[in-house]
Amino acid sequence: MKTTIPNGIKALFILTAMTLSFGCTHVPVGEEAHDPYEETNRSIYGFNDSLDKNILKPVADGYAYITPDPVRRCVTNFFDNLGYLNTIANDLLQGKFEQCLADSGRFLINSTIGIVGIFDVATPMGLIKNEEDLGQTFAEWGSGEGAYLTLPFFGPNTTRDAPDLITSRMLKPTSYVKASIAWPLAVLDIINWRANMDTSIKMVDESPDPYLAMREFYRQNRIKLIYDGDPPVPDMMDDIDDFEDDEDLFEDEK
Numbered sequence: 001m002k003t004t005i006p007n008g009i010k011a012l013f014i015l016t017a018m019t020l021s022f023g024c025t026h027v028p029v030g031e032e033a034h035d036p037y038e039e040t041n042r043s044i045y046g047f048n049d050s051l052d053k054n055i056l057k058p059v060a061d062g063y064a065y066i067t068p069d070p071v072r073r074c075v076t077n078f079f080d081n082l083g084y085l086n087t088i089a090n091d092l093l094q095g096k097f098e099q100c101l102a103d104s105g106r107f108l109i110n111s112t113i114g115i116v117g118i119f120d121v122a123t124p125m126g127l128i129k130n131e132e133d134l135g136q137t138f139a140e141w142g143s144g145e146g147a148y149l150t151l152p153f154f155g156p157n158t159t160r161d162a163p164d165l166i167t168s169r170m171l172k173p174t175s176y177v178k179a180s181i182a183w184p185l186a187v188l189d190i191i192n193w194r195a196n197m198d199t200s201i202k203m204v205d206e207s208p209d210p211y212l213a214m215r216e217f218y219r220q221n222r223i224k225l226i227y228d229g230d231p232p233v234p235d236m237m238d239d240i241d242d243f244e245d246d247e248d249l250f251e252d253e254k
Helices: 007-022 038-066 069-082 084-093 097-112 134-140 164-170 179-196 198-205 210-226 234-253
Strands: 148-151 155-158
Touching: 038 148, 038 179, 038 198, 038 210, 069 084, 069 097, 069 179, 084 097, 084 134, 084 164, 134 164, 134 210, 148 210, 155 210, 179 198, 198 210
Parallel strands: none
Antiparallel strands: 148 155
């Protein structure tokens, strides 16, 4: 009997292979972006930017205007909790077992006492929010950043991070409910996210080259996440060592 592999799983295998082939070594902090598809990326960035300015931003602005901050905070809490199974799964894959237990407790408490995550009651109890995904897991396993990508609708990404678009969706409970529920929730999630990101996107738009600003904003944020908010600074030390070596060479020549 012929076995049929679901399309989502096939796509995951393909994206994982791309990640490992494009980034098989760890990329040091501070290294310049590998952007071989910059021309295409810029075209897609322009498309996404136009879509944002003409549709998404006006809708998000209207949503922010009519929705009180406490309600928006509850909406954000709900969607953060909804996607938290992805963090828990990647805790396990990265061997962060103590954090996995804490994150599991956070998810259970917010899903029950917090009423499906609407209220964040776990943080005051000392169970802080963490953010882990498959891209961070690949980095932990030694995979390099890979090529920078700008994806239609999804925006900045890399070949290392792209597989998480599939796995995170597979781990969302809303992926397994009927479309009449899943689609309105997905739309609300996007609009709420855009409203929350308004200040950061304005900063990018006001930069001399918004494409480069977005690329570096994304990369720096990823580095921060990969190193749990405490990235090393090896490049500075390398520069000092190189300077000292040059001084020694100069002294030898004298």
